[in-house]
Amino acid sequence: MKILSAAQTRALDQATIAGQSITSAQLMERAAQELLFWFYGHYGHGRVPADTLLLCGPGNNGGDGLALARLLHGANYAVRVALLPADSYSADWWHNRQRLPAAVPAAEIGAEALPAISADTVVVDALFGTGLSRPLAGLAAAVVAHLNAARARVVAVDIPSGLFADAPQPAASTVVRARHTVSSGLPKLAFLLPQNAEFVGEWEVEDIDLSPQFIADTATPWHYTNAAAVAGQLPPRPKFSHKGTFGHALLLAGSRGKMGAAVLAAGACLRSGVGLLTAHIPGCGYDIFQISQPEAMCLTDAQADFISELPDLSPYQAVGIGPGLGQDAASLAVLRQLLEAAAKPLEKTGQSLPLVIDADALNLLGRHRELLKLLPENTVLTPHPKEFERLTEPARDDYHRLELLRDFATRYRCLVVLKGAYTCLATPSGELHFNSTGNAGMATGGSGDVLTGVLLALRSHAQLPAFEAVRLGVYAHGRAGDLAAAQTGQAGLVAGDIVRHIGPALAEV
Ligand SMILES: NC(=O)C1=CN([C@@H]2O[C@H](COP(=O)(O)OP(=O)(O)OC[C@H]3O[C@@H](n4cnc5c(N)ncnc54)[C@H](O)[C@@H]3O)[C@@H](O)[C@H]2O)[C@H](O)CC1
Numbered sequence: 001m002k003i004l005s006a007a008q009t010r011a012l013d014q015a016t017i018a019g020q021s022i023t024s025a026q027l028m029e030r031a032a033q034e035l036l037f038w039f040y041g042h043y044g045h046g047r048v049p050a051d052t053l054l055l056c057g058p059g060n061n062g063g064d065g066l067a068l069a070r071l072l073h074g075a076n077y078a079v080r081v082a083l084l085p086a087d088s089y090s091a092d093w094w095h096n097r098q099r100l101p102a103a104v105p106a107a108e109i110g111a112e113a114l115p116a117i118s119a120d121t122v123v124v125d126a127l128f129g130t131g132l133s134r135p136l137a138g139l140a141a142a143v144v145a146h147l148n149a150a151r152a153r154v155v156a157v158d159i160p161s162g163l164f165a166d167a168p169q170p171a172a173s174t175v176v177r178a179r180h181t182v183s184s185g186l187p188k189l190a191f192l193l194p195q196n197a198e199f200v201g202e203w204e205v206e207d208i209d210l211s212p213q214f215i216a217d218t219a220t221p222w223h224y225t226n227a228a229a230v231a232g233q234l235p236p237r238p239k240f241s242h243k244g245t246f247g248h249a250l251l252l253a254g255s256r257g258k259m260g261a262a263v264l265a266a267g268a269c270l271r272s273g274v275g276l277l278t279a280h281i282p283g284c285g286y287d288i289f290q291i292s293q294p295e296a297m298c299l300t301d302a303q304a305d306f307i308s309e310l311p312d313l314s315p316y317q318a319v320g321i322g323p324g325l326g327q328d329a330a331s332l333a334v335l336r337q338l339l340e341a342a343a344k345p346l347e348k349t350g351q352s353l354p355l356v357i358d359a360d361a362l363n364l365l366g367r368h369r370e371l372l373k374l375l376p377e378n379t380v381l382t383p384h385p386k387e388f389e390r391l392t393e394p395a396r397d398d399y400h401r402l403e404l405l406r407d408f409a410t411r412y413r414c415l416v417v418l419k420g421a422y423t424c425l426a427t428p429s430g431e432l433h434f435n436s437t438g439n440a441g442m443a444t445g446g447s448g449d450v451l452t453g454v455l456l457a458l459r460s461h462a463q464l465p466a467f468e469a470v471r472l473g474v475y476a477h478g479r480a481g482d483l484a485a486a487q488t489g490q491a492g493l494v495a496g497d498i499v500r501h502i503g504p505a506l507a508e509v
């Protein structure tokens with residue numbers, strides 16, 4: 001699913017209107033109908049709110065609100081409208097202003113006449129949408145401050161008013177704090193960034209049959225990975241397969257006190273369909289590992305407490321390094337040797353050995369940035385924001401972090417998975433793919449080790465190209481977390497639960 005800019009969204013509206021020979025008022029009616037259905041779904045036909053206030057701005061966002069007021073009134077909701085005065089109003093605003101039944105109270109907002117809002121009022125924020133051109137000020141800001149102070153349940157139409165769809169606004173800007181955002185068409189970039197979560201709340205997009213052709217023809221670096229994006233991407237397992245068919249992976253992981261990371265990554269790798277897995281671990285972990293993951297083969301390092309040797313790489317189709325690795329100088333030497341060895345193209349594929357680099361291996365890269373130029377093409381890095389900062393620089397805000405992410409991925413031609421809510425995968429060509437699966441229960445120790453194992457397995461798969469393998473792995477990891485949390489609850493979720501649900505998550509794909 002593509003994510004378009006505010007300007008592209010407006011062009012999409014026009015293309016839909018022209019392409020389907022409808023009026024803009026009819027497209028607005030579609031949006032309003034979807035908002036009505038959202039109310040039905042959320043409140044049902046019985047328990048309608050005692051008091052529903054529609055705050056309507058002067059443009060088409062306000063027009064959506066006026067149309068919704070009419071539809072809710074028709075559905076026996078107790079509706080009242082408060083109109084933000086402006087020098088001019090859009091044509092579709094007028095159209096729906098005139099169609100508003102006289103029985104619906106409609107008052108103009110004034111500095112001395114702010115609408116009454118009680119804690120059990122449901123407020124629909126239809127002040128501003130993608131036409132916001134500057135931060136809110138004056139009466140518009142006063143109304144929003146009044147709304148936010150009232151602590152009512154707020155449903156934002158299309159986007160919370162005061163929030164730009166695809167760019168940061170000044171830190172002190174006044175923005176509606178919505179419990180829900182019901183948007184039409186495609187997700188807005190703003191919905192996917194942590195700094196906007198307090199304003200956007202729970203968001204969803206409603207399909208109003210916007211021009212698929214225009215969407216297909218519109219270029220954007222931003223994408224949203226939903227089930228449709230990865231459907232059918234996992235190659236079938238031929239009947240006459242053998243272990244070699246699905247690759248032999250090597251995992252370099254573990255140090256004293258952090259052997260669990262190696263066990264979790266190994267378990268995830270095996271559960272993600274790898275043919276064979278060999279783990280190279282420090283001597284202290286031998287019994288732990290062989291007991292915990294009998295399906296994996298195990299090489300032990302000469303060192304007891306950390307990894308100091310790089311095994312011969314020739315048997316392997318992909319290598320993962322980092323979970324629980326520690327940052328000992330000897331491990332740094334192993335990382336350097338691995339990067340140098342992996343850069344040589346494999347005679348079988350002509351490409352460099354696929355690598356997945358995570359956790360302490362990333363921190364070692366961050367402290368020795370001269371190694372970054374050794375990264376083979378399509379190396380997979382899986383930093384969380386702090387680890388990413390150590391690889392680059394502190395980000396001013398979430399938008400700046402995306403710029404840093406795109407620059408890093410294009411500069412080093414690698415696939416960078418920035419982990420968090422809506423995990424973002426940056427590609428060597430500068431695309432950003434935001435993941436739709438996962439939940440806050442996955443913010444638990446070991447969750448990242450599990451992702452490393454999943455990605456290692458999929459990068460070992462001969463038929464999966466690099467980008468598709470990583471996008472699928474990120475999706476499946478989050479989906480496994482959702483399936484697990486349905487059993488354990490988010491608080492009760494531990495990384496091992498994710499491992500146990502990877503199989504079912506991949507089976508869905
Ligand atoms: N496909 C869709 O997504 C559809 C969306 N619809 C709705 O249309 C709005 C966009 O409407 P638009 O008229 O372009 O702009 P807004 O209503 O967002 O803005 C209103 C108006 O406000 C003025 N303005 C901008 N910034 C400020 C400010 N800071 N202070 C005061 N006034 C401001 C500006 O001049 C605008 O004219 C979209 O969000 C959807 O809700 C369609 O209805 C259906 C299809």
Ligand SMILES: [K+]
Nearest residue numbers: 125128159161
């Ligand atoms: K709005």
